[in-house]
Amino acid sequence: MTNGAEGTAPVAEPKGSIPTQVLELHDVTVDYGPVRAVEGFTGWVGNGEVVALLGSNGSGKSTILKAVSGLLPLTEGRIAFCGHWIQGMKPARVVRLGLVQIPQGRMVFPDQTVEANMFLGGHSRGRAGKAVRDDIEELFERFPRLADRRRQLAGTLSGGEQQMLAIARGLMARPRMLMLDEPSLGLAPIIQQQLFETLGSLASLGLGILVIEQLAHLALSIADRGYVLDRGRLVAWGTPDELRSSGKLVEAYLGSGEAAGRGSG
Ligand SMILES: Nc1ncnc2c1ncn2[C@@H]1O[C@H](COP(=O)(O)OP(=O)(O)O)[C@@H](O)[C@H]1O
Ligand SMILES: [Mg+2]
Known part of the structure; x- marks a missing residue:
């Protein structure tokens, strides 16, 4: 003990x-x-x-x-x-x-772009388009590797990048805890x-x-x-x-x- x-x-x-x-x-x-x-x-x-x-x-x-x-x-x-x-x-x-749990196994939507994955994450708290877009830009500043790949399909990212995307998508819900x-x-x-x-x-x-x-x-x-x-x-x-x-x-x-x-x- x-x-x-x-x-x-x-x-x-x-x-x-x-x-x-x-x-x-x-x-x-x-x-x-x-x-x-x-x-x-x-x-x-x-x-x-x-x-x-x-x-x-x-x-x-x-x-x-x-x-x-x-x-x-x-x-x-x-x-x-x-x-x-x-x-x-x-x-x-x-x-x-x-309170947001990041799914195990980096469950991003592989056939959607990085940006679309982030957008989907913004819906969990029922927020509107402009606010969601502003949040995406803010998160892209925090995760520049994702910003560089914003139009890339999520399934083509490396494992580490997919994990970052899963976290960024979770943050789109504006959580107080992860x-x-x-x-x-x-x-x-x-x-x-x-x-x-x-x-x-x-x-x-x-x-x-x-x-x-x-x-x-x-x-x-x-x-x-x-x-x-x-x-x-x-x-x-x-x-x-x-x-x-x-x-x-x-x-x-x-x-x-x-x-x-x-x-x-
Ligand atoms: N769906 C389930 N049905 C029955 N037993 C389960 C189930 N999921 C986990 N367990 C049992 O509960 C215990 C704790 O599992 P788990 O919380 O997954 O452990 P950890 O995440 O620390 O590896 C284990 O003995 C496991 O076998
Ligand atoms: Mg476990």
Whole structure:
């Protein structure tokens, strides 16, 4: 246990019944029928914070993101986003509140141009043409590689560019928080690094970011805090330094991603 007493779940601060963080999960338990995937998870993401969700395969990370997005029902617990209790809410409503999950596997529309993909992203909050176009231009300034390829079909972009496009498209919804499930998967190490630097710069604009990552060292290079899961339970949490300084933890949960050496193109 990196922070707090052994066996004690972290409590969102300040304590109390009124949610104050961008995202708060309180004692969240999720089951797939008879299979308990997540048990009693408590954690939070603050304004402008990058928070990494770490842990080996099958530890419950994706389940947590799906529960937050409204794609899975909670067995127990509560989730607050920007002062609203969102457990049981439909996914589309969660998006409208400003919580956007970037789809896994960079689900861009391959037969549409980069620009058209961005335009489609602007519709999720029902905004009008001119405002959407202004947002696209603003994002092209932030992502110059996408600007250079604005008329190119999204399916012809490199893996890294498609991931950037998926993020830019998500930002078109003007979210207050982004969630990403293993965005570095299949990308070359240098592109993975750039991707995480981009996430860091988005957080510095005030966006909350919750990111699942197998490569713990990569996520911890930019994260403000991390939570480590093991078989559905929170086993450690804290700042990158706190997590890395626990030798046992590094060996058990944080080393595998690096050793596995995923990522090629
Ligand atoms: N649709 C499902 N039906 C039944 N069990 C599932 C389903 N999805 C995930 N699980 C189980 O829930 C646990 C957590 O899975 P998941 O959240 O995908 O883990 P992670 O993202 O950390 O790899 C695993 O034991 C997995 O087998
Ligand atoms: Mg997963």
